[in-house]
Amino acid sequence: MARNLQDHILQTASALFYSQGIKATGVDAIVKAAGTTKMSLYKYFPSKDDLVLAHLSKSREAMLNRILIGMEQRASEPKQKLLAVFAVFDELSSSPEFRGCPFINAAAEFAEAANPVQRAAAEFSDTFQQVLTDLARQAGARDPEALSQQLAMLISGAIVSEQRRRESGAMRTAAAAAKVLIEQSLACAE
Amino acid sequence: MARNLQDHILQTASALFYSQGIKATGVDAIVKAAGTTKMSLYKYFPSKDDLVLAHLSKSREAMLNRILIGMEQRASEPKQKLLAVFAVFDELSSSPEFRGCPFINAAAEFAEAANPVQRAAAEFSDTFQQVLTDLARQAGARDPEALSQQLAMLISGAIVSEQRRRESGAMRTAAAAAKVLIEQSLACAE
């Protein structure tokens, strides 16, 4: 399974944090699920906070990878790639393990503005936004920043909606809106 | 200030729950902020969970009122009212006390699907959605349910975005997208 104990602990913790919430997941539960002990956990992660940040960092990489790969598989043209992002998220949100966006959820759990969790969430959000903006620019959008922000808002809105009502088809409805917005942004540009 | 102690406690708790998060707000902190004691709190609210649900119920009423009144003040035609909703949320999210959507945040804090908090969040979401759908139908949208879902997703997406980056103008960018979607939905209908 896991190459080493540290990875195994992080993987176990990550799954629990995502499925049950971070504050709702105690260190003891992580240790038991991973089949190890607190001493080993605290050897690799000086505190639960460090473990949480490692979880978010890992989730960031995993999420971005999944988005980029899924996009690449589905389309080659920038405009089609923008639409493919919605297909990727549709797939993600159709999985039975889907529990919403790990960053939105984590940020809601740690409300204080100065909390490192907030920074981690913003970091992912910025990176993702940048990907979309680049694609929008390549596609020739009139206002690439505005368009990509709108698409990102549709996606996070759909994630929240799908989290509240499973199988609501929110992501596909969002994709339809995206199509209209993209067409309109490209039409005005030429 | 407050007509009676019960309202005063609820109001204090509500403010703390919203600004700091629910799990992060202890009963002692509420009691201290309200200038009362635990005994009095537990006289009116049998448990913290009851207080949390009362807070969500109160927030639901307050939010819906604010939306409906703000909408009424700004527009009279259905189509204009749909756009006015974005202006209302823009005002809301510009306030320094803005901390995101109380329902999205609460639902993220209480992840278990069966939790009453989830039901409370879904309840608000459904009611709000219904308001938008009615307006979309009155305006003559081709697919009122789809349009209202898209508008709702833009709004929650913008709320999340604005929560992450204050003063990002997310709500106004969302409003621009809404305008396009509404126009398009009405154009195709006639």
Next chain:
DNA sequence: AATAATACATACCGGTCTGTATAGTTGCAA
């Protein structure tokens, strides 16, 4: 003046949380 309702003050209980201390076990390598 007696009574009842409301709220306050304070101490406490059981449970859970993060984090640590201490001791024992396994496996591998020189």
Next chain:
DNA sequence: TTGCAACTATACAGACCGGTATGTATTATT
């Protein structure tokens, strides 16, 4: 075989949480 490092096992410290018990002060009603 001996030694060392990684890991396990378990118990515990200290803080904090939700919730309760006991008793008192204040006010209004009758």
